[in-house]
Amino acid sequence: MNKNLIIIGAGTAGTMMANKLHHELRNEPWHITLIDRDNTHYYQPGFLFIPFGIYKPEDVVRPRTDFIPEGVRFVMDEVQTIDGEQNLVRLQSGDVLTYDMLIIATGVEIAPLETPGLKGELWYKDIFDFYTYDGAVRLAEKLQNWEGGTLVINLAETQIKCPVAPLEFAFLSDAYFTEKGMRDKVKIKYVTPLSGAFTKPKATEMLNKLMDEKHIEVVPDFYLSNVDTQKKAIVSYDGKEVPFDLLITIPVNKGDGVIERSGLGDEDGLNFVPTDKFNLQSKKFKNVFVIGDTTNLPASKAGSVAHFEAEVLTENVLSFIHGRELTATFDGHANCFIETGFGKATLIDFNYTTEPLPGKFPLPVVGPMDLLKPTLTNHMGKLAFRWVYWHMLLTGKHLPVPTHMSMAGKIQDKKIEPVTEHA
Amino acid sequence: MLNPIYMETVVKQLPVNAEGYLLDATLWTPEWANEVARSYGITLTDKHFDVLNWLRKKQAEGVALTIRKVGASGIVDIKQFYELFPGGPLKVSSKIAGIPKPVSCI
Numbered sequence: 001m002n003k004n005l006i007i008i009g010a011g012t013a014g015t016m017m018a019n020k021l022h023h024e025l026r027n028e029p030w031h032i033t034l035i036d037r038d039n040t041h042y043y044q045p046g047f048l049f050i051p052f053g054i055y056k057p058e059d060v061v062r063p064r065t066d067f068i069p070e071g072v073r074f075v076m077d078e079v080q081t082i083d084g085e086q087n088l089v090r091l092q093s094g095d096v097l098t099y100d101m102l103i104i105a106t107g108v109e110i111a112p113l114e115t116p117g118l119k120g121e122l123w124y125k126d127i128f129d130f131y132t133y134d135g136a137v138r139l140a141e142k143l144q145n146w147e148g149g150t151l152v153i154n155l156a157e158t159q160i161k162c163p164v165a166p167l168e169f170a171f172l173s174d175a176y177f178t179e180k181g182m183r184d185k186v187k188i189k190y191v192t193p194l195s196g197a198f199t200k201p202k203a204t205e206m207l208n209k210l211m212d213e214k215h216i217e218v219v220p221d222f223y224l225s226n227v228d229t230q231k232k233a234i235v236s237y238d239g240k241e242v243p244f245d246l247l248i249t250i251p252v253n254k255g256d257g258v259i260e261r262s263g264l265g266d267e268d269g270l271n272f273v274p275t276d277k278f279n280l281q282s283k284k285f286k287n288v289f290v291i292g293d294t295t296n297l298p299a300s301k302a303g304s305v306a307h308f309e310a311e312v313l314t315e316n317v318l319s320f321i322h323g324r325e326l327t328a329t330f331d332g333h334a335n336c337f338i339e340t341g342f343g344k345a346t347l348i349d350f351n352y353t354t355e356p357l358p359g360k361f362p363l364p365v366v367g368p369m370d371l372l373k374p375t376l377t378n379h380m381g382k383l384a385f386r387w388v389y390w391h392m393l394l395t396g397k398h399l400p401v402p403t404h405m406s407m408a409g410k411i412q413d414k415k416i417e418p419v420t421e422h423a
Numbered sequence: 424m425l426n427p428i429y430m431e432t433v434v435k436q437l438p439v440n441a442e443g444y445l446l447d448a449t450l451w452t453p454e455w456a457n458e459v460a461r462s463y464g465i466t467l468t469d470k471h472f473d474v475l476n477w478l479r480k481k482q483a484e485g486v487a488l489t490i491r492k493v494g495a496s497g498i499v500d501i502k503q504f505y506e507l508f509p510g511g512p513l514k515v516s517s518k519i520a521g522i523p524k525p526v527s528c529i
């Protein structure tokens with residue numbers, strides 16, 4: 001008897017799972033169906049570079065079908081609801097598909113309408129996001145002709161995808177305006193709901209100085225309530241105001257509406273799906289698994305995390321199919337490059353229990369990458385990631401990075417000198 | 424700001440990290456909470472304790488806490504949360520609740 005496995009979302013995580021499972025299940029009686037609403041795959045990490053003209057818009061777009069293996073059925077439709085009791089999904093076209101096993105990989109998107117005044121008369125005039133293709137492209141046009149003023153970068157929430165991207169945006173802005181010879185005309189403010197730009201002890205110790213060196217003013221503990229469009233200021237819940245000439249917003253990030261419509265979301269209304277943080281099974285239905293940004297795991301929402309999760313989930317899907325215990329566990333591993341401007345980047349590697357530490361990566365002593373330190377090699381690594389993403393990651397090829405975080409190369413206790421950009 | 428005298432007595436009572444956050448949430452007591460709250464000029468009421476207990480419960484369940492989640496808890500809305508714990512409400516309430524500081528990945 002043939003069985004059906006449905007994957008919803010052909011983004012980073014869903015495409016990886018389709019490729020891995022297609023390979024693993026080649027001799028099993030399982031049919032794989034992958035569903036997405038359109039056929040455009042964006043390389044989202046590239047959105048960061050578009051506003052500064054480092055990437056062209058066309059560098060980050062490919063058809064999804066380029067990465068979907070033959071033998072996996074691709075259905076281009078929008079999932080309206082998931083019925084976990086009946087094991088079926090209802091599509092916008094009216095079609096109904098039944099499954100024996102379901103993988104939810106629907107990601108998260110910005111939700112600017114959550115904040116009054118944000119997506120109003122100033123949207124794409126003086127307020128921009130760079131978390132969408134449109135936002136990044138429109139912002140590139142804006143920056144080209146902008147004459148300067150106060151540039152405010154604001155995170156509306158703490159649980160956003162790629163939590164380091166706003167910081168990278170700040171660093172790249174500093175470099176961009178410096179290279180344009182107009183840095184003195186631009187005041188950069190980084191406004192965050194957290195206690196600072198950095199919150200983990202070692203990262204703070206190593207990197208906090210960068211903010212001063214780059215003359216980026218940090219406004220901490222600012223939880224966005226609304227935008228005062230008359231005054232052109234962002235307003236916090238406790239009435240603080242930060243005026244802007246140009247606002248770069250990272251709006252609240254939400255999971256897709258299908259999660260809400262299907263009653264599968266977390267209690268805070270952000271449509272993140274309650275998921276076992278180790279084996280990635282949905283907390284509600286045993287034959288439903290969740291991967292990528294849409295989980296409610298206390299891990300970063302990042303492509304690298306989705307990649308490590310995919311390794312674990314592939315094993316657990318195979319165990320589930322064969323009626324075995326789910327023994328593969330995800331440790332919260334994330335590995336992220338952080339652009340610091342002027343052709344350098346730093347790198348962090350951490351998991352649920354270990355904070356980002358300094359040292360070498362992936363090998364002790366020889367690296368070649370340096371953790372928590374801006375270097376040229378790290379920057380090359382970040383740029384090379386686009387090639388790796390299109391050619392290896394999405395198609396499920398093995399990458400030379402361990403699934404579980406390794407302590408090899410990391411320096412735990414030794415007192416280290418804080419880095420400065422020019423060291 | 425933390426009053427150094429309170430800080431000292433608090434630190435003496437239970438092991439905390441460099442920023443005054445309790446290292447082991449299970450050691451928490453309401454008396455300890457009262458003392459930490461006083462260092463912020465806060466006198467704890469039943470409403471405060473409702474929030475603190477909710478935070479402790481969610482933390483034990485492994486939930487990543489946010490201001491928004493507290494606002495959706497049914498106990499307080501975001502404005503009331505700010506009134507109870509002025510400044511950085513989640514940061515302050517987490518410390519008083521004896522759970523780790525809310526952090527980002529870096």
Ligand SMILES: Cc1cc2nc3c(=O)[nH]c(=O)nc-3n(C[C@H](O)[C@H](O)[C@H](O)COP(=O)(O)OP(=O)(O)OC[C@H]3O[C@@H](n4cnc5c(N)ncnc54)[C@H](O)[C@@H]3O)c2cc1C
Pocket residue numbers: 008009010011012013014035036037038043044045046047048077078079080105106107108130131132161162165256258291292293294301302303304305306335336337
């Ligand atoms: C500016 C920016 C910079 C970033 N930089 C980095 C970085 O440097 N490193 C890194 O590791 N990560 C980075 N990321 C994060 C990374 O892109 C995401 O974490 C990753 O893409 C998550 O994969 P996903 O599969 O969970 O979601 P996505 O890739 O977003 O895919 C979700 C898919 O589900 C589909 N979908 C949703 N709902 C439905 C529905 N109802 N019906 C049909 N289809 C549906 C969507 O169309 C979408 O294709 C960055 C992100 C941004 C925005």
